[in-house]
Amino acid sequence: MTDLIDIAQMRQIEQVQIVPKDYSKPSLAECEACGNEIPPERQKYGAVTLCIACQTHLENKKRNFR
Numbered sequence: 001m002t003d004l005i006d007i008a009q010m011r012q013i014e015q016v017q018i019v020p021k022d023y024s025k026p027s028l029a030e031c032e033a034c035g036n037e038i039p040p041e042r043q044k045y046g047a048v049t050l051c052i053a054c055q056t057h058l059e060n061k062k063r064n065f066r
Helices: 004-016 052-064
Strands: none
16 A cells, blocks of 8 residues: 555656657647747757747746646
C-alpha cells in the first residue's frame, strides 16, 4: 500500500524526468495554438509548433506553476 510520501516521491520523479525535444521534425508554418504565421527565421530551428507569443506564454506559465 502506498502512502502519501511514496506518492509525493513518484510525482517528484515524474516532474524531474525531461524528455529531449526531437528537432529533426519539420516546423509548422502556422502556430498550432493561435493560427498566426510562424516567421521563416523561426521555422529554421526545426520542430517549431508555436509562434513567439504563444511559446513565451507557455514558458511563463510553466515557470510560474508550482
